[in-house]
Amino acid sequence: MRPFSYSRAEDIDTAVNEVTAHEDARFIAGGTNLLDLMKIDVIHPQHLVDITHIAHDTIENTEDGGLRLGALVTNADTAYHPEVEKRYPLLAHAILAGASPQLRNKATDGGNLLQRTRCYYFYDKTTACNKREPGSGCAAIDGYNRLHAIFGASEHCIATHPSDMCVALAALDARVQVTGPDGSRTIPFEDFHRLPGDTPEKDTNLREDEIITSVDLPPKGFADHYTYIKNRDRASYAFALVSVAATLEIEDNVIKDARIALGGVAHKPWRNKEAESLLIDKPADRDGFQAVAAAIVKEAKSFRYNEFKIELARRSIVRALMEASQTYQ
Ligand SMILES: Cc1cc2nc3c(=O)[nH]c(=O)nc-3n(C[C@H](O)[C@H](O)[C@H](O)COP(=O)(O)OP(=O)(O)OC[C@H]3O[C@@H](n4cnc5c(N)ncnc54)[C@H](O)[C@@H]3O)c2cc1C
Ligand code: SF4
Known part of the structure; x- marks a missing residue:
């Protein structure tokens, strides 16, 4: 060092x-x-x-009925907080699917959003990597790309974002509060992480002189119908190959709201709102879930070693929606 x-x-x-x-x-x-x-x-x-040592380490109610997660709250304290468990169980489940108890005791909510990709070549300084060294190339495109993106990749980078917590935050439409030399601003979660484009060295739209102060959850927590599915090589202590956070709002077996966020498949948690809208005002059944899964994976593009992710994503979306349609606390 x-x-x-x-x-x-x-x-x-x-x-x-x-x-x-x-x-x-x-x-x-x-x-x-x-x-x-x-x-x-x-x-x-x-x-x-x-x-x-900054005092942004508490979880508090917001005026609009949501919940504010201080950036310095640990992942463990967030997952086991009574209000998170009760009102946002999707988030608790996603956090607990990640890392290990020791890591979750140390890792913070702000840091989780800014963790770097797990692309093998990013960590190997003997190889070309545009994210580590802009302009050097991308060893993953023609290399061993089993972990890599099937959505939103570019000719400069095909890395994925590895967080589990962020997949749930994307489904919940969280907002990120940040402060910099020019004051404070709010970044909607869908605008926080970036696609690689021609600047893969930039993971997010946070400026280097800005600090995350909190992550705000809107009032709607989908506590009745949710699930987080994580497919990985080992049962614990492994990053997602494909994960799915699914939430539903159902009245009389008719879907009124639906969110589907995917992890392990893109440079940011992946949502396709147009496909999600196919579920609205439809019955909560397998036929509808299969149609939306097909619409989502239609846009997928694989590389040599990660073609399996497309079918895995399709099946996982259907399974997640089936489970979400049946969950009650
Ligand atoms: C072996 C291992 C396995 C793991 N498995 C998983 C997994 O399965 N799923 C998963 O989701 N994660 C996993 N993780 C990642 C882990 O969740 C992250 O390392 C952790 O959340 C990062 O938080 P931190 O507080 O330690 O961040 P740090 O390491 O302290 O910081 C990370 C980055 O964020 C910046 N930063 C931190 N806080 C702020 C802030 N408030 N404002 C602005 N910038 C900030 C830092 O400058 C740095 O660039 C794993 C990690 C390890 C080591
Ligand atoms: S996929 Fe991205 S992170 Fe991995 S080698 Fe290519 S440029 Fe680097």
């Missing part, structure tokens, strides 16, 4: 000032992703601003 300097911020303004004042500075929260990347020299910030 290369030498770096360190400072600790006790509030948001100090954190933003510190990251702006130092060249090539990064915030550090739980450190579970950042430090791994520093140890293998994939990233090498010159200064770290420790934000773990």
Whole structure:
């Protein structure tokens, strides 16, 4: 690991000032992703601003009836919070499908949104990777691309976003609150992560001098009809090959609202709102679920080693919707 300097911020303004004042500075929260990347020299910030002592570590009700998750709340405290378990069980299930208990005790909600891809070549400095070194090429396109994207990829990068939590947040239409030198702003979750396009080095639309202060959940939590399915190589401690967060609002067996977010398949949690709308005012049955799954995977494009993901996604969407249509707390 290369030498770096360190400072600790006790509030948001100090954190933003510190990251702006130092060249090539990064915030550090739980450190579970950042430090791994520093140890293998994939990233090498010159200064770290420790934000773990900032008091954004609580979960509170919002005025509109939703819930505000402070950016420094740990993934474990979020998943086991009584209000999350009761009102947003989809989020609790998705978080608990990720990583390990030890990691979830350390990892923060803000950090989870900003974790980097698990593309093997991104971590291997001997290979070409436009995300690690813009302009160097993409070893995955003609390489071993089993983990890689089937939606929204570009000729410059076919990586996927690895988070489970973010798939649930995408389905719930969360909003990300951020603060920078010019003040605060709200980023709708669907605009937070980016597709790779011709700038795969940028994972999100967060500026480098901005800090995430909270993630806000809207009032609607779909606590009656939800599911999170994660397909992976091992039963635990593995990233998703394909995951599905599905939520339904059902009245008299007629669907009134539906959300389907996919993980492990694109550079961001993947939603197709046009396909979701096919379910509205229709009965909650397998025929309708198969039609929407077919509409979603119609846009998929595979590479040499990940063709299996298309059929896996199609079947997982149907299964998730079947389960969601039957869940009650
Ligand atoms: C072995 C292993 C297995 C894992 N398995 C899974 C899994 O199955 N599913 C899953 O979803 N995740 C998994 N993870 C990832 C884990 O969830 C993330 O590493 C964690 O959520 C990151 O949070 P952190 O607080 O440790 O972030 P850090 O490592 O501290 O930071 C990550 C990035 O976010 C930035 N950052 C952190 N907080 C803020 C903030 N408030 N504002 C602005 N920038 C910020 C940092 O500068 C850094 O760039 C795994 C990790 C490991 C090591
Ligand atoms: S897929 Fe993206 S992260 Fe992986 S090697 Fe290509 S450019 Fe790098």
